[in-house]
Every structure is written in structure tokens, then in C-alpha cells.
Amino acid sequence: MNRKRDVSRQIRWGHVFGYVAMVLVVLTIALPLAWVLLTSFKVRGDIYVQPAIWWPRVFEASNYHDATTSVPFWRFFSNSVIVTGVLAVVKFVLGILSAYGLVFLRFPFKRIVFLVIIAALMVPNQITVIVNYSLVAQLGYRNTLLGIIVPLAGVAFGTFLMRNHFLSIPTEIIEAARMDGAGHLRLLWRIVLPVSGPTMVAFGIITVVNEWNEYLWPFLMADDSSVATLPVGLTQLQNNDGLTNWGPVMAATVLAMIPILVVFLILQRHMIKGLTSGAVKG
Template sequence: MSVVTRDAPVAAPRAPRPAVGGYLALALAVAVMVLPLVWMVLASFKGLDEIYRLPIQWLPESFAPTNYGTATQTVPFGRFFVNSAIATVLGAGLKMLLGLMTAYALVFLDIPFRRFFFWLVVCALLVPQQIVLIPNYVLIADLGWLNTYQGLIMPGLASAFGTFLFRQHFLTLPRSILEAAELDGAGHWRRLWRFVVPLSGPTIAAVGLVSIVTEWNDYLWPLLVIDRPEMMTLPVGLTLLINSDGLTDWGVVMAGTVLVTVPVLAVFLLLQRRIVAGLVAGAVTG
């Protein structure tokens, strides 16, 4: 007599539970970053009495751009913008150029002690920039470069971060392409610009964004070497909107801050797709 057995029904796989804790942590992090920006934009439309009102009033009574007109009429924002643009374009551009060439030498040139030089770059990443402010200031003052573009730009041209990131990415590039270019008679300069740079788009975008944001938002160094209003950059020029003798109209200050933030925020939105790819390029390379 045969016994018929029935297969037990297979339970359907459970749907993964949403990571509620992860979403809450993400929402909290976004709120910490975004809420100050939202408050800055809303406060730029408020009058003096609205900002100091308790309890806090989030929305302004009117969205009239009065504070923006006051800010642009009080200080020469146009001149500040030109100074910041010159310092940012030249500073970030030269940082990337020096970083590219230094990283290329560390990877593709057979130079003595190149491993030692790489570790010097790594050690430079660990040195806070505030430590070198006084030596740099003394050097710039001795050269007579106070209140000049070269004094504003030159001390920050050596970018250990850019050199490190470019070097790590270059180690992942296929050597066969460069070897074929070398057999065709291409020198190092041509190999760098015709082969290495086109293959390094995401990394260049990441280093470029970090350099642009750093140069544009730099406050402490321009504050030390610039004291003439016609040479001030935007972050330093904002201090002219703060009234040290009386009650500061923070609506006007917030309007000026928005004008400073918008250009670099636009650059970030343009380059954001390449940032992550560039920052993780070569991350597992030793």
C-alpha cells in the first residue's frame, strides 16, 4: 500500500521591513543641514522687528526684496564678486593643475623616493591650515604682497587633498594605454593631457568642486591679508554689513549671505553627479 505525501506549502518570502531608524537618521541629518539655509533665505525678506520677534516667526510678512537692495547699495557687491571670482578661478585652477602634474609624477615617472614624497603629501593632509597662517602671513608681508591677488592666492596653491585623490585615481588607470602612447612617441606632457586627463573626468570634477568651494568661502586668510575695501572678497565684505555700534539689521546681512551662497550652490548642482564617482575613485588602491 503506497502512502501519498503532500509537500508542505512553501512560505512566501517576507518583504523586507523598512529601515525606519535609518530614515529617521537621514531625515534628521537633512534637517540639520537644510533648516539653517531655509532660515537664511526667509530671514533675508524680514524686517528688523520680525527677526527679533518672539516666539520665532518663520515666514516673513512680505517677500519684498528690500533687504537685497539695501545690501547691494551699502557695500560694493560687484567689486567683491569680481575679487572672489578672480581668486576662485585662479586659485582653484592652479590647484588642480599642480595636483594633476604632481600626481602624474608620483605614479608614472620613475623618480627616486617617490613613495616617501607620497607620504609627505599624506602627512600634509593631517596638518591644520591654521598652523601655517602666521608663517604664510610673514612671508607674504615680507614680499610686499598684502592687498594683492598674488598674496591672496599663492599660499594655498599646494593642495595635498587634490594630489592624493589624483594619485589614487591614476593608479587605477590601464597602463596599456599609456604604454601604447609611449610607443607612438607621445611624451609625458601629451600623455597627461591626451590620455590621463580625459579618463579622469569624475575625479577632476570632485577636486574642482572642493577647490572652488574652499576658495570661494575662504574667510580667515583674506581677512588677514586684505584690509582695503576694493580688494575684499565676498565673505570678508559681508562684515561691512554688520553694525558694531548699534543694532545690526540681520535681514540685510542674510540677504548678503544669500548673494554669496547662490553662485557656489549653482556650481555644486552642476557637478553633483560626478562628485561621488570622483571621491570613491581609487579608494581601494594602495
């Protein structure tokens, strides 16, 4: 009886520590976002006051007007939409097709190809910047959206994620479809993709978020505002000659976060299912 009581007490304390850890993680993530949001409504005097204050004395929406008029914000926004949209589609298609090939096709050196993909995941993008920059410059694609998109079209993570999910599909379903005469295209379209919805959503969300927030490569490729994406263009709001007015900077940051935040909130359940669906085979 005492042993059961001790076990129950340990479980109860484990739940308490789990909730405390969860609250700490949420606060760590939410507090900076709350600071950005509140600062976007502050006047300059409230931003630089000492000690710092969280709540604005007066809510001022002029920061959003300044953020969208002092720089070509909507041009940056449209460039980000184009780059993110094209890369999301390209990576989505390539990731699914390459993962399908690694799982359902037989060809020489398949394991070596997969090891190369794994190795690509271990190489930081910064290492390939010089080589990619030299190649793009020689092709004449600098300061173009094409020069930003093509070098970022690698899809190692998506291939890895989708491959793990495809391996978790019961082999009986695949064999039954093949016995019915299904070719590769029909097998992919009618059998594999319909049972891969959550994983595809997770793949899509991760890809969109990563490309929307990409900074280094667009920064190297963009010489002017015509092709600059949001992360690059918003640096123009900072005043290098004097004190930066952080109000418009924070307002622009909020506007840049809203599209991705809305997408994530709508699809988060599917994303969690997708990331865990390949963990257990069967």
C-alpha cells in the same frame, strides 16, 4: 521559511532606518539654509519678534538693495571671483601634474615625497598663518590679491585625490599607449585625462567651494575694501555700534551662496563619481 521572513523583515527595517537617517541629515542641512533665505525677505520687526517666526508676514526685497549698496558688494564679489578662479586653475594644474608624476614617473625618494604630501594634509592651515604672514609682509604683498593667492596655492588634497584615481586606471591601457610611442605629454592628454573626467570635476568643485568660502587668510591680508573677498567684506554689514540688521546680512549671504550652489547642483553627479572612482582599483 521563517528565517527568510526574518531576513526580509530586517532588510525592510534597515531601509526604514536608512531613510529616517537620510531625512534627518537633509533637514539638518536644509533648515538653516531655509532660515537664511526666509530671513532675507523679512523686515526688521519680523526678525526680532518673540517668539521667532519662520514665514515673513510681508516679503520685503529691500534687504537685497541694502546689501548691495551699503557696502561695495560687487567689488567684494569680483575679488572673490578673481581669487577663486586663479586658485582653482593653479591648483587644478599643479594637482594633476604632481599626481601624474607620483604615479607614472620614476624618481628617487618618490615615496618620501608622497608621505610629505600626506603630512601636509594633516597640518591645519591655521598653524602656518604666522609664517606665511611674515613672509608675505616681507615681500610687500600685504593688501594685494597676489598676497592672498600665493600662500593658498598649496595642492596636497588635489594631489592625493588625483593620484588615487590615476592608480585605478588599468595598467594595460598605459602600457599599450607607451608601446605606441606615446610620451608623457601625449599619455597625459590623450589617455589619462579623458578617463579622469568625474574625478577632475570633483577636484574642481571642492577647490572652488573651499576658496570661495576662505575667510581667515583674506581677512589677515585685506586692509581695505579694494582686495577684500566676499566672506571678509560681508562682515561690514554688521553694525558694531548697535543692533545688527540681519536682513541685509542674510540677503548678502544668499547672493554669495547662489554661484556655488548652482555649480554644485549642475555637477553633483560627477562629483560623487569622482570621489568614489579611486576606491576600487582595476
